Each structure stands twice: as structure tokens, then as C-alpha cells.
Amino acid sequence: MKLPLCCSALLVLLLTPSFSHGGNILVIPAEGSHWINMDILLQALHSRGHTLTVVRSIKSWYIKENSSYYNTLSIPVEKNIDEELITNVMKETVQFARGTLPLTSFVHMTIGMVGIFKDFHAVLCEFVSTMLDDPAVIKTLHESRFDMVLADPCWGGGPILAKYLNVPLVYNGRWVIAEEAHFSIAPSPVSYIPVTGTGFTDRMTFLQRVKNILLYLITYIQNDVIARQIYQPICDKYLDPDHDFNQIKTDADIWLMKTDFVFDYPRPTMPNVVYIGGFQCKPAKPLPEHLEEFVQSSGEHGVVIMPMGTFVSELPDDMANEIAAAFAKLPQKVIWRYKGKRPSTLGNNTLVVDWMPQNDLLGHPKIKLFLAHGGTNGVQEAIYHGVPVVGLPLYFDQYDNLLRLQERGGAKILSIATVDKDDNFLKAIQEVLTDPSYRENMQRLSRLHRDQPVKPMDKALFWIEFVMRHKGAAHLKAQSYNMSWFTYHSVDVVLFLTAAVLLVLLTSFMFIRCLFRALCKRKVKRE
Template sequence: MELRLSVCVLLLLCAVKSSNGGKILVWYTEASHWINMKPVLETLVDRGHQVTVLIPSASMFMNSSEPSRFQYEPFDVDISVKDLERLFQDVLHFSLYEMDFMNPYEISVKFFDLMKNNMKISVKFLDGVVKSKPIMKKLKEGNYDLLFADPIYPGYDLIADILGLPLVLSLRFSIAHNLERMCGQLPAPPSFVPAVMSKLTDKMDFSERLSNVLFYTSQDFLIRQFMWKPIDEYYSEIKGTPTSACELVGKADIWLLRTYWDFDFPRPLLPNFKFVGGIHCKPAKPLPEEIEKFVQSSGDAGIVVFSLGSMVKNVSTEKANMIAAALAQLPQKVLWRYSGQKPQTLGSNTRIYDWIPQNDLLGHAKTKAFITHGGTNGIYEAIYHGVPMVGIPMFGDQPDNMVHMEAKGAAVSVKFNFMTNESLRDAVNTVINDKSYKENVMRLSKIHHDRPMSPRDEAVFWIDFSFLCCFHQGFLRECAFVGEHLGAFSCISVFLLFLPQTVYFYLIGF
């Protein structure tokens, strides 16, 4: 009888521990991916979870010394920040100054050469975790309950498998939806689901559908050769048995896609794919006094907010002078985030800042338009606040993102290499003076806000769900053990202790 009581008390204590939160391990990431990750981690801490973030010794954005309410687990990598910056500059130079002047074959050769270099660096990062005995010892002794990862760097799936942890992924996309389709089994009929990076919409004629099929097929082949094959070999070496990385990724419990119907096109879904676009969005706060004074000086004309994101802080002198000349012709006041040399053609209506409170400016009543590089974070802030956009896409997913916004009637794009001061000026005037752009972006904003809970709360809910599912399954195994060894009455007694959790799982359909 004492043994039965002890088991019941032990399981009750486990239940109390789970209700207070779990121990969540977070895979390292970078750039805007980290910017999206941080608010989710802060909310997880608010909900009582203990969050530990793996952080490499070389990172452009992650900083373990900055104040935070989650913990860091640092690990050493055989690479420097300069190496990372050099790789990014290579990608940026290719995207800005080479791609527009290459044929498709030359673009593919260059792109996958950059991908191979990126893979070499990714493997060095992974070496710092799986080939470090002290780090692996800490992770195994950490008794984590769940692994949360943005899959831009490989290894998260391998560690989740080694530690026996449920896996939750947070991602914007993979090229041609390869990760989601091939590993997560998410349907993507090429007849109406445009491949990511194809610059196509869901309204395709026959030639565009054929192009979409070819894009899917070619990307699947190239990604298999340049990404999955080397990762499979690496994983097999670590585990000592043939291992498919894609199969490990496919075991993820929840896929949090950082998009939504305000941004994306209609497509088939699976129950474990959840759309949480706009995780970082929030209401605007009051502006700093100096900026507010400049904004108010704009009168009825209002202001234009201009930023090329956190990764592109300046452009060539010639391009900067051309942009400044275009902005000088606008009746609005312009706040431009720019760290380069002051352009000679800068107008009296334009002010340059090393940093601007972008979200707060976009939420200001006087903001008329947003000139953006087309990054997902900036686009979502514009949608959140209902601001029409002018896109100057630079690299990565940005051209594809702006295709989405143009198709939805919320933006006009100009090409970086071919824009003139007249084309940029006319684009800004169009989205401000043609009322349809404001109406369309307000429609997207209504879609964004018309949700039962905020994107951040929904992301945290599904992380909680994965953690509790794992705990619930563990409880069922324990209950079976108790029933076998101590009798059915003991199992029923313990089950009653868990009755609130059982009702919860029933209500959410588990």
C-alpha cells in the first residue's frame, strides 16, 4: 500500500512540475530568423518555461552578453565572425550586382557554389555541438522536454533524435518548399501552388505552370545533391548507422510557418502545419521627441518610411545619390535608415538615421508609404499597421515576397539595378495617391487581425501542446506500468489525479 501511495505521489509531483512549465532547448539561428525567435522565447518564459539557447562563439546577431530572461549554452566553432560576414557579402554582391546580368545557367552555378560554401560553414557549426563531448554531456544531462528550432542550420533534427525530444520547427519557407514537401509531406500541387523563389503567383497560365513544375523538379534534384546528400553522410557518421536527415526532419511534431493568408496564396494544409505570420508585430509606441517633431512638421502630406533592413546598411555612392534625388521630389517628409556617406543630392525633406523605430513609425497616423527591401519582417509590420509599400528587393526571398504583395494590390516594386529617380519617385506617388493600394493593404490588415489569438500566442500554444502531448504519452506509459505491477485500482487513482489534464486533451481533440 505504501508503495502504491508513493507512486501516486510521485506522478502527482510530475504533473505539478509539468503545469509549471518545461525545459526547452533552442537551436542556434541567425539574422532575421533570430529576431523572429526572440519574442516567442520571451513569451515562453512568461508562461513558466525554462528556455536554454545554444549559441555559437561566432554570430552576427546572437549575443549572449545582452540582457535576456532565457539562458544561453555557448559552444565553440572553428570559424570567425569575419568569415560569416564574408559569406554574407558574397551572397549580397551576387544578388545585387551579378544576378540581373546572368543567364539561368550561370545563376544556378553561382547559387549552388554559394550553397556549398554555406554548407561547409554549417557543418563547422554542427561540429561544435555534436563533436564536443562536454556540450553533448551537458545536453544529455539537461533533461530537456522539447527542442525548438528554425531549420536554417542543420543538426536540430539529429540532436532531437539523439536526446529523444519532441521537435517543433519555426520557418518562413525552404526553397521550392522542399523541406515541407519532401520531409513534412505537405501537399503542394504545382498547378496552383507556386514554388517559393519562383516569383510566380497562384494565377498561372499554361507556360507558367510548366515553369513551376520545372522549378520544383530542378530544385529538388539540386537540393538533394548539394544539401541532403552531405547531411545524410554526416548524420550516418555520427550515429554509426545509415541515417536520412529528411526522415528525421519529418518526425517534427509541429511546423510553425511564419506566414498567413494575408501574405500567402491558398494551398492545402496538414493538421500539424500552423500559420503564425507576424510573430514579432506589436502596437506602435510613442516616437522619440526629435523624430516626433520632424514627423509632425510634415503637415497634411505625411511621411514616408524608408529602410533596406538590418543587413543592408548602405549602397554605392552613385545609387545613394540617385535614391536621394528621387526622395527630394516627394511632397512628404522622408525618414531613411542609412549608414553610408551623406548623399550630395539629399533633399531638405529627407533625414538619414543609423536606426529608426520602424514599427512605431509604420504605426504613426502620418505614415503614407513604406519603402522596403521586401523582408518578411518589414512587410508584416506594414500589413499589421495597414501601410502600402514600395519594394526594392535585394536578395533571398525578397523578390518573391514583393511578388506576393503586388499580386494582392498592396505594393509596387522597382528593380534595384534598373531603377531611376523617376521610377522610384513615381512608384511612391502611385501607392500614396492611388487609393486602391491603401484599401488593399487595409484589407490584408483586417485579415491579419481577424484571428482568435495573436500569432505569438498561437506559436506558444502549439509549443505547449507538443510539450504536454509528450508528457501525456509518458503518463500513459507510466499508468500502464502501475496497472501491470500494482493493480488496476492504483492506475485509476493516479488517472484521477490527472483528470484536469485529461479533460484538457479531450477538449483540444488530442
């Protein structure tokens, strides 16, 4: 009973001819690894005949001015997020992370990162102001008659512009400011839903649940401060009065959520959330000749790959030496993306590269192990191709992402703090390479992930086009968006019912006391 995976790609082909005209989409992306994902979606939208206009800063790091598949609206901002600063902070984080994990992750998600977060959102707000103060931009925006806004929910530009233009909004992402997006829209019992950064699973001890609820409160306050101090003034200035930013940020028609329940723990969701986790994954293409030759030379032992994330590609020298020495002891070949000083301990079996075709390597039958830092993209690709993982998490959600694989028996997490002690690194690699259960579990996850009635990318395209066909998806938006917290949680009703019960009890008590006294008096009189 096996499902052919071709059917959902075929579905999209079937859909294509019926579109009489393409839609006109305004794209409000985010920088960094988020853009990499958005870009893949934009290429797919372009190939379906839609017109795309991407809003970018003239100082953008990743988003190119000229593209064959989208137009740009470049905003001449003065400030920009300082890429160098962020890279340095990331490097420091790695050093610091060598102390402890996941406490570090916890601290960074909540306190250490607050400063960067506030700066980050302040810069983004200046971006929105610059746009909406510029008559030429306003004219372009209005004249373009966009059908919808497609935005990354990790900052407030998308919802503000969608409200400003009064067009439907589709989100593509997994984070809303500092929290996992589900916490903003779906009921999230913190008794079994771990807050990102805690390093907990969906089965928590009592003390873990205490920590989880406390971190939830901290994240909630952090989000609220950023909403009120940074974004609310922009709403007050450019939108009709009484637009609460916290309300408009959750008022999207469709949430394309870059996760699924093969990867994440099952939890309550909402009708307008569409799971597109792994939408960027695709079958491997043939490798470049020199890589294929290197991979084939590994013989029956196969290959270990170690790419690194968007920001960190250099490690401290001593750590790089330890890693290279461990690699040298393996019978496998190793492909290592590393830009730092060439480690002195590097073995003949290790190929150091500037860049590697990660997806094509993961889909190659010779690849036996993936050394991952735990970014969402890499973890999703590991699931898609069913390759076991040794994880070296550094910051943000990386530990939590890898934990989801480890819990399912497909990965082993190493702490940066102890990676260079007692041959931990080598032992972990050898364990995952020799124990077949790691690969079997990743293959099982891969089968589950691939067994969907519609492929994630096709779901994304369908719902974006649905929103354009029907001018929104109001019928999928629950009334909870429009409610104050005390109405939503029935606080007023519970108080009313408690008061009513107390009143009945009190009245009964008074009545009985009066009756009792009257009886006593009568008795006294008689006596």
C-alpha cells in the first residue's frame, strides 16, 4: 500500500492551464535564511504566471535588486541591520555556548537577544516609515493594485502594509517577533507545548512545566513590549485610528507554516494554518563531477557531510582542530564547509569546501551522516532524505529543532561545551554511523513526511491562489482575533457566575439567620 509521490506534482500541472491570468503579489520578506526559503516560493509563484514585487532595503544583504522573476521596490533607508555586528554576536555566542546548553539557548532567547531584537525591529520600523512617507512609493503601491501581500510574519511590515492597502495577507514563516507563530494564534496549553529555547519535549516533568510557563510569560512580555513600543506608533501614524498592532499582526488570511507534525510535536492548530514544512525540499540533482568523484571514492564506508549555517562558517581554531582530528580517524570520507584557517590536523579523507550543494548531497545514496547545526532548513532536508544526524546546536531554535529528531531516534545532539572533550565528537559520529536504528528512524520520518495527499509546495501555491480567487479567506478566521483577552478567556462570565453563586449563598445565609433569630425571639418571648 504505497503512494506514488508524483501525484501531487501532477496536481499542480493539472491546475496550471485553468488560470486565465496571474495575480499581482506584493512581497514583504525578511533577511537571512528566511529569504532563502521565500525566494524558492517566489520562483514557484513566478512559474505559475504571477507578478511579484519585492520590497527591499537598498542596503539589503541577500535580496538582489535585479531578478528575472520579481520586480523590486527598493527603499532608501539610512539605518540597516549591521551584518558584521550580528556575525560577531553569533561568534561570541559560539564561544559562550561552550559553557552550557540548553541554558545558553534559554538565556539568549530571552535576555541576551532582547537588545538585538529591539534594534532589529526599530530598524525595520524605520523602513516602513521611509516607505509610507515617500509619495512616489505610495503612488506605486496604490497604482499597482496588488491582489494580496505575501509576508514573513517575523516582523511587522507585512500586516501593516496589508492593512494600509486593504488587501488580503498571507504569511510564510514560523516566527512572530520572538515567539513560535502558533502561540500568537492557536490555543497553546503550556503544559505540553514547550516554548522554544527551553529544550523541553512535549512530555515535561513538573519542574520543566514551571520553567516552561515562566519562559512563556517572559516571551509574551517581550513580544508585547516590542509591539507597543516599536510597532504601535507606526500603526497610529499611518493607519486608521484604533488599529491595535497585536490584533492586526494575527489578522492574516492564511498562515503558511514552515513546519509539520513529522518534525514538530502535535498541538492545537487553526483552520487557516497550512503546514508546508519541507516545501523547499526536492529530489537530489546529480553532483558536480569533482564532488561525485570524491563521494564515489568513499567506497562502502560512504560520506559524512558538515555544512554550517547562514551566519557561522568559522569556528575557534582549537575547536576546528579537534573536529578535523576526529574526522581524520574515520574510515568515511568527509565534506566540510569551512572558511577559517586550514586546521593542522586535517586528514586526507576530508575535503574542505566553501560551499556545498546540501540538498543534492543529502539525497545521494553514499551519504551516511549529516553533521547539522539545527537550522530549520537543514533539519527538514534531513527528514526529507532520511539521513541520520549528529547535531551541534548553537543558538535560537537549533537545539529544539535537533531535539525533535533526537526524540524520534534519528539524531544525537552534542553540546558545544563538551564537543572537544573525551573524544565526544568522534564517539557520537561512530555511534550514529554504526547503530542502524538512527538511519531506520530517519527513513521512517522521511516516509511519513512524503506521504501527504498534496505536496507542501503545492499546498502553498494552492492557498496563495485561493486567497486571490476569493479575495481573502475570511471563513477560516476564527472570531478570537476580535476579542479582548478577558472576553476570550470568559473572565467576565466566570466572575459573574461566581458573584451569582456567592449572592445566592449569602442571601440564603442571611435568610436562615433571620429566620433562626425570629424563631429564637419568639421562643424567648414565650418563655
